[in-house]
Amino acid sequence: MAVWKMSGLSDTERAECAKILKLMSKGDVLSLSDTVTNKLIVVEHVKEAVETILSFTKNAEEFLRRKKVYRELIFKYLAKEGVVMPPNSEKHQLVKRTLELWSSRKVVPAETDKTRQRPSTETASDSTKVEAGFDPLVLGQQFCQWFFQLLNSQNPSLGQQPQDWGPQHFWQDAKLRLLSRTGSEQMDEFLGAELVNLRLLALTRDERLVLSPNLDTQGLKVLTSPHGLVLVAVAGTIHRDEACLGVFEQIFGLIRSPLENNSWKIKFVNLKIRGQDTLGGTEVAAPSLSYNSTELQLLCS
Template sequence: MSGLSETERAGCTKLLQSLSKDDVFSLSDTVTNKLIVVENVTEAIGAIITFTENAEEFLKRKKVHRDLIFKYLANEGVVMPPNSEKNKLVKRTLELWSSGKVGTGSGLELVLGQQFCQWFFPLLNSQNPSLGQPPQDWGPKHFWPDAKLCLLSRAGSEQMEEFLGAELVSLRLLALTRDEQVLLSPNLEPQGLRTLASPHGLVLVAVAGTIHRDGACLGVFEQIFGLIRSPLENNSWKIKFVNLKIRGQDSLAGAETAAPTLTYNSTELQLLFS
């Protein structure tokens, strides 16, 4: 039914999530000729996406106003002159969608991902005595009380460990750097870092990188963090879950470890929102 590509569907959904509830319902009625009864905003957005023939038709609708498209583009890292007319913004959005370079979090979300990694990894690495630095303030306070850690390591054999609760998660990650004396070096270039935000406040930061000990590269890692703001603590971000996958040098079969890239795609990451 829908004539939209996957990239266009994702873009249209993002724009619709910025509209007021009334506007979404009204647009759903218009697009479906009131043939579909929707119960909530999620169903309304689904109906609009399904019955939209093409992206240009969607972007030109009255309810999808100029400022909305302008903000969307800014969020995707596309800077347009503030006085751009709507048809210029529509054209630029269609170009962006057809290029497929969307949802890599190139805008504000990527900045959040980078800032988080630039805070988290130096903090964790500072616990490693081989660095000869005073350890920074690590502890369970950076995690939600029901935080969860899944640690999958592949070095020869495969090992899976799970930890529940801020205290245990914090201690297991601490053991990596303090006791096992490893250093995690994230690749903060676009191919090594991806950030996705759900409309419900959960932000996923996925990052790839290399693992070192005493100057030697031991292998690569991929780590996904689920972050949620804590309204009680100045709206600071706290970690809800961590999935850490470590592959030792021997299981890489000579793969490039200089700048590891993420193997997760956006669809796989979005499954973590459910």
């Protein structure tokens, strides 16, 4: 009987599924290979099994819903990718969040596709560099993935190697406006790259918070101005250890730096934090932005 490859996975999905497979035991990987191919292909080594699973998986959701892809594995994978979910999340919620994460990454074309090149952020200190001519929404998604992974890596409770956080990612006259509603309301402002950098760093390094952005259409908006300012607004949840403490809304103003290879740097940050006690029982699993486009446009002017 002929066996046909059924893979409908994109390059991004193949790479991310492979990361999850690396978290699995050898026995589970070999068993999953048998399941995916209905035992029509016999493999002996994990490397063969991984390639077989990726080649014969019809789509990403099918892979994630397999019994051998345990809830705990997806939870651990998301944590490694800088996406923090409530510890009591059910598997279907973790699958949904993972698919959203992969979908946001799929919009970046292959490097060889020069004719339709879109912005491509890189890792570490060059992560805010993008190509000229860009899709603002893609820039917003990539910026948020970079920023929150970078900031959350400073949290010692996550056990990650801290990444290259610092004032170099901000303009010298950067401004942070922090509004906190946790019982009482408090407004603080910080001026200058060093102070803005240190206050945001304190959220994760000292207060041990983890900020998890919602990058779907309800949680992310991106606007541009004719003067080169890109406004990225995102909502998300705030966690400490296993507790969800509340929600946040964060607005970034980004401007290119022509003296630094056209990297995008942060001009201003407006951060609004609301504790659980101020939400009145509102669902916080995937918070939405409360700002409308008109309010955001005013910040662009």
